Amino acid sequence: MANPAYSAAELAQRFGLELQGDGAVRVHGVGTLARAQAGQLAFLANSKYRGQLAESQASVVVLRTEDAAGHAGTALIARDPYAAFAKMSALFEPEPARPAGIHASADIAADAHVDASAHVGAFVSIGARSRVEAGAVIGPGCVIGEDCVVGAGSELLARVTLVTRVRLGQRVTVHPGAVLGAAGFGLAMEAGKWLNVPQLGGVVVGDDCEIGANTTIDRGAIEDTVLEEDVRLDNQIQIGHNVFVGAHTAMAGCAAVAGSARIGRYCLIGGAAGVLGHLEICDKVMVTAMSLVTHSIREPGEYSSGTPLMDNRSWRKNAARFKQLDALARRIGRAPADREDQSG
Amino acid sequence: MANPAYSAAELAQRFGLELQGDGAVRVHGVGTLARAQAGQLAFLANSKYRGQLAESQASVVVLRTEDAAGHAGTALIARDPYAAFAKMSALFEPEPARPAGIHASADIAADAHVDASAHVGAFVSIGARSRVEAGAVIGPGCVIGEDCVVGAGSELLARVTLVTRVRLGQRVTVHPGAVLGAAGFGLAMEAGKWLNVPQLGGVVVGDDCEIGANTTIDRGAIEDTVLEEDVRLDNQIQIGHNVFVGAHTAMAGCAAVAGSARIGRYCLIGGAAGVLGHLEICDKVMVTAMSLVTHSIREPGEYSSGTPLMDNRSWRKNAARFKQLDALARRIGRAPADREDQSG
Amino acid sequence: MANPAYSAAELAQRFGLELQGDGAVRVHGVGTLARAQAGQLAFLANSKYRGQLAESQASVVVLRTEDAAGHAGTALIARDPYAAFAKMSALFEPEPARPAGIHASADIAADAHVDASAHVGAFVSIGARSRVEAGAVIGPGCVIGEDCVVGAGSELLARVTLVTRVRLGQRVTVHPGAVLGAAGFGLAMEAGKWLNVPQLGGVVVGDDCEIGANTTIDRGAIEDTVLEEDVRLDNQIQIGHNVFVGAHTAMAGCAAVAGSARIGRYCLIGGAAGVLGHLEICDKVMVTAMSLVTHSIREPGEYSSGTPLMDNRSWRKNAARFKQLDALARRIGRAPADREDQSG
Incomplete structure (x- = not known):
């Protein structure tokens, strides 16, 4: 299937973006900034990757005003380049026929x-x-x-x-x-x-x-x-x-x-995270990957459980000590831990 | 589909329950104690929710003797209200036609x-x-x-x-x-x-x-x-x-x-729990959610692994210390941990 | 379906293995060393199970030279008995008809x-x-x-x-x-x-x-x-x-x-293990079961996260202390932990 092609000027007009450079340049598909070829549209949303901009073969790049300064190629300037790219790239998505x-x-x-x-x-x-x-x-x-x-x-x-x-x-x-x-x-x-x-x-x-x-x-x-x-x-x-x-x-x-x-x-519930039954989680809570929510959450924010990844030898040594944690804490004279319910 | 309707007396008789109140009251479906409407059957299995009983619009409630005392509405008294409710509610389950x-x-x-x-x-x-x-x-x-x-x-x-x-x-x-x-x-x-x-x-x-x-x-x-x-x-x-x-x-x-x-x-193996290969777990073991069983279990009881959920900032601080746990334990003069195999 | 049968001599010849014992013995299926019956092929890959060899009813056993010494029955000697067994057992796998x-x-x-x-x-x-x-x-x-x-x-x-x-x-x-x-x-x-x-x-x-x-x-x-x-x-x-x-x-x-x-x-990525987005893991890394890879791994080896399984009562006591770990560490005068990113 030959993809449709769009000029930078058409895209700017259709999506309400500011055009910088040659509006007649045409794109027929999308690519990543690093690997796009001529005829492709790419985006730069994270200034961390700005170094890729000069080398990019993309014919048109969607980016923020601050990243556009000094860019020699054709650019479409967006407040949110990722969202703008998402909408534009839908133009290139093949739609399988699903007739009534x-x-x-x-x-x-x-x-x-x-x-x-x-x-x-x-x-x-x-x-x-x-x-x-x-x-x-x-x-x-x-x-x-x-x-x-x-x-x-x-x-x-x-x-x-x-x-x-x-x-x-x-x-x-x-x-x-x-x-x-x-x-x-x-x-x-x-x-x-x-x-x-x-x-x-x-x-x-x-x-x-x-x-x-x-x-x-x-x-x-x-x-x-x-x-x-x-x-x-x-x-x-x-x-x-x-x-x-x-x-x-x-x-x-x-x-x-x-x-x-x-x-x-x-x-936002992270990958492989779990939430126990009958709990309540308020609005705007983020749970990181593989964490287990064992009690209700009443404050927005980010929540986690788990331990850091280690080489297996170090992990074994430290994990064995986890079994002694209460005894260790008592030994150094700390008051008994508050016994929140973490059962699950 | 109109559901069938059953009188409280019929239900009492069919399921061997004691009837309290008006046996002629009819139910055609089920509801939760808190939100049931007239014509619905509800249950009270956990006395914690007994406060909902007086307000409930359910026409018939299945409950224990001790929760029935003083209840003005029609009740069916069961030793295990949840199990009794389960059996009765099957009456209201639509059975799709699956002809031979x-x-x-x-x-x-x-x-x-x-x-x-x-x-x-x-x-x-x-x-x-x-x-x-x-x-x-x-x-x-x-x-x-x-x-x-x-x-x-x-x-x-x-x-x-x-x-x-x-x-x-x-x-x-x-x-x-x-x-x-x-x-x-x-x-x-x-x-x-x-x-x-x-x-x-x-x-x-x-x-x-x-x-x-x-x-x-x-x-x-x-x-x-x-x-x-x-x-x-x-x-x-x-x-x-x-x-x-x-x-x-x-x-x-x-x-x-x-x-x-x-x-x-x-x-009872909890949600997202894991059991490693070639292990044996004896009868009547409960494993809590997202725990990993890394060795055979020979005593009935409840078993867990994992760490409590915390706000991410606190969690990062504590999790970083997990990597120092063996060093910390040595510093406070504890004998080396027994090195059970927790590999996985 | 009657399975095909193969003599030990045929198997030795077809798979390039050394025959010890009676090459005319025939097998028509496979079994475990412990439970195989006459007419079945079994294997011994792990010398730990060598004790089962004398009792085994298997007609033919695939094993290493060092385990074959003194074995009275028919044996096929392989450098890697498990791989050899895998290839031989494919002979007994029923192949459903899938005609063109x-x-x-x-x-x-x-x-x-x-x-x-x-x-x-x-x-x-x-x-x-x-x-x-x-x-x-x-x-x-x-x-x-x-x-x-x-x-x-x-x-x-x-x-x-x-x-x-x-x-x-x-x-x-x-x-x-x-x-x-x-x-x-x-x-x-x-x-x-x-x-x-x-x-x-x-x-x-x-x-x-x-x-x-x-x-x-x-x-x-x-x-x-x-x-x-x-x-x-x-x-x-x-x-x-x-x-x-x-x-x-x-x-x-x-x-x-x-x-x-x-x-x-x-x-080798273990069961229920997780890898966060945009990370890199180099060649020959093993991640144990239910571990979460939260940062890139640049050295081959085995990596883990998580805590050991405990009875729930002990676990609750120790897990509660996990929340105090940073405070405990500070109390015993350890320098602040290096704050690696373990967010997820």
């Missing part, structure tokens, strides 16, 4: 509703009473169970499962292998055997959310599991039943949130 | 056997010599390879893969995206390249087990990977080849068990 | 190319401009998007997704549920909302790689995510966009590598 209509192989319940403008791909199942709204895209191999809604403009890329009672808002993207609405892990022990607690709630996902590949979001036990709008979940995240995630919160890959935890808005 | 028979699109090997009472959904593949027994349900998009058995009354919800030599007992539930019987991670290095060790074993899953969404259970190298009966695995759990999991053990989401580990009965 | 040709149900874009010697199973989708090369196997339920290549002799077992711009080399194996080429997690915040950064790169996987079940490998933002040849990834691994993994590196289950990290050759 239902593939002949799809298996759709008689009382399901698919909008005439939606696309339903090959080998898709749609269950009773489910709705696929205007312009939605259901990629190949997806399974939608009973009583689900895929809102207008949403896309399930491929092999996504919505088990039951999953309602997606508008413009939601769900990547392959994600499973929404599976039964939450609710168990009661009776007479030495596990008894399943029926999971009668659903999953509600707000507008503009994104759900990563192989991520799982369980449906609620009684009430719903809820993601507000613009929540961004990376791959292989696990969201337990009845979790609530506030708007604009983003979680990196492999994070896990146990049942009934409540996470605020504009939080 | 094989969907026209399914692709079934000539020498596979599907019982006439089983349900096989759309876009299902079943390989050579595999068996689907009485009343089993194979949801849409499942792939069953060669030499597998799905026992009577078991259900693969959707998009489950049984790769090869996977034998499920009776009443096993497998949630979407789970992969059982993939080749274990067996490698030998030869002349600077990896050599695959063929994985000739299978996976044996006992009666009444439940396997969560996107969980993976590898087949054994020579012998089988084994789950005894009533093992409960949440989502995104990884079980390596030749692992043995004892009956009634439950693992929370994202736990991982490396190859040839042997876990006892009635264990 | 395209299943009638498969949905293949008009401009996709499938080699006549390739196998394409039931319910497979192949998108525009994608290529499946000679002898490749695409198992049931796989979805291949646009502009992908499955190299000669590669196999996607079942329900694998290659989203877009994924190029697999030759003899690559991808296990069920894996998702390659999903959009990387690239976000920019603008005016209080997340903006997607288009992910215009692809994924390049070298020859002889293996990708585990439900593993995810995101496509690059501008350039490609790259695995060199003979990289071995276990199940449920997450590889972020623009990661580079050097040849012959192996990662155990649930490891996670954040965006733009660069990992060397012949590394």
Whole structure:
């Protein structure tokens, strides 16, 4: 596929940026500042990489005013070069054809509703009473169970499962292998055997959310599991039943949130971080990678747990001492530690 | 769908509970004690929430004798209100139709056997010599390879893969995206390249087990990977080849068990916890979330590793000191730590 | 299925091993040294298990010269018994039939190319401009998007997704549920909302790689995510966009590598270990299970983080002291710790 090409002047005009240099220069794709070739658009968002600017073969560079001074090539000046680049690079993203209509192989319940403008791909199942709204895209191999809604403009890329009672808002993207609405892990022990607690709630996902590949979001036990709008979940995240995630919160890959935890808005949960069940995390909390949140967090800020990486020999020596920490502390005469609950 | 409705007297009778109040009151669904509406059944299992009882709009509440005293509304008295509620709420769980028979699109090997009472959904593949027994349900998009058995009354919800030599007992539930019987991670290095060790074993899953969404259970190298009966695995759990999991053990989401580990009965493995390979864990061990089991456990009880969550600034200061722990301990004159193997 | 049988003499000859004992003894399968039955081949690679040799019912045992001395049964002598056993046991691995040709149900874009010697199973989708090369196997339920290549002799077992711009080399194996080429997690915040950064790169996987079940490998933002040849990834691994993994590196289950990290050759990344974004790890680094790599590693060797497993009561006491570690260290007169960046 030949990509479309755009002149620097066109880009400046379309995206409201200031042009510096030759507006007739054309770009047909993107590159990194260090490795872009002629005909490519690159960006400089972090002044740390300014040294790459002079050497860059990029035909057009998006950057800040302060980095543009003295740059000989064509530049587009933006307050936030990364965001401006993101929007411009969407021009070069190939859009696979997803024509309106239902593939002949799809298996759709008689009382399901698919909008005439939606696309339903090959080998898709749609269950009773489910709705696929205007312009939605259901990629190949997806399974939608009973009583689900895929809102207008949403896309399930491929092999996504919505088990039951999953309602997606508008413009939601769900990547392959994600499973929404599976039964939450609710168990009661009776007479030495596990008894399943029926999971009668659903999953509600707000507008503009994104759900990563192989991520799982369980449906609620009684009430719903809820993601507000613009929540961004990376791959292989696990969201337990009845979790609530506030708007604009983003979680990196492999994070896990146990049942009934409540996470605020504009939080950033690091990769492989964990949140125990029934906790509350306020707005604007950042949790660093692989940390475990073992108590509620009531103040915005950055939180961490874990120990530093060391060569294994040093680590063994120090880790062995961790077992003596309380004894060591007592020996040097420190008052007993306050016993916060860090159980988990 | 209109839910069925049940009177308090009917529920008391059917589930062997003591009725207090008006037996004619009817419920058609469930709610939480705090948010239930008229017509709903709620429960009070933890006396901590007893304050919600007076305000609750629930028409019927399941609770303990000691919490029922003075309650003005209709109550069902149970020794274990949570278990009783679990059983009653199953009455309100919509059961999707899964009629006996094989969907026209399914692709079934000539020498596979599907019982006439089983349900096989759309876009299902079943390989050579595999068996689907009485009343089993194979949801849409499942792939069953060669030499597998799905026992009577078991259900693969959707998009489950049984790769090869996977034998499920009776009443096993497998949630979407789970992969059982993939080749274990067996490698030998030869002349600077990896050599695959063929994985000739299978996976044996006992009666009444439940396997969560996107969980993976590898087949054994020579012998089988084994789950005894009533093992409960949440989502995104990884079980390596030749692992043995004892009956009634439950693992929370994202736990991982490396190859040839042997876990006892009635264990509780916390979310994102890990167990190293070739270890043994005795019965009735609880491992807290995100802990790493680095040595065999021979005494029942609760086990943990990790450090407490702190604000990032404090954490950095303390974590930096972890690297000096051995030196600090020596300085205060403590005898050298016993060097247990904590490698991993 | 009756397995084929081989005499010890045949095996010695075919695999270049020294025969000790009766070359006419035949084996038709494999077993562990401890539990093998007559007619089975076993191995002894670790002299620690030498005690099992005398009792073993295995008809033939592969072992080292030094372990063979005094063994009364039939033995095949190898320098590396485990590697020799791996190669021999492949003789007993049932190979499911995967005949050349395209299943009638498969949905293949008009401009996709499938080699006549390739196998394409039931319910497979192949998108525009994608290529499946000679002898490749695409198992049931796989979805291949646009502009992908499955190299000669590669196999996607079942329900694998290659989203877009994924190029697999030759003899690559991808296990069920894996998702390659999903959009990387690239976000920019603008005016209080997340903006997607288009992910215009692809994924390049070298020859002889293996990708585990439900593993995810995101496509690059501008350039490609790259695995060199003979990289071995276990199940449920997450590889972020623009990661580079050097040849012959192996990662155990649930490891996670954040965006733009660069990992060397012949590394061993333990189960559930994490690597932060934009770091570099040199060749021949081993990271133990559940460790978090928070800074670049420039020396080969073994690296770890974390704390030892303890009974929960002891752990609580010691973990509480971790919060006082800096204060304790100051009290005993140690100079302030060097403040390495361990943020994450």
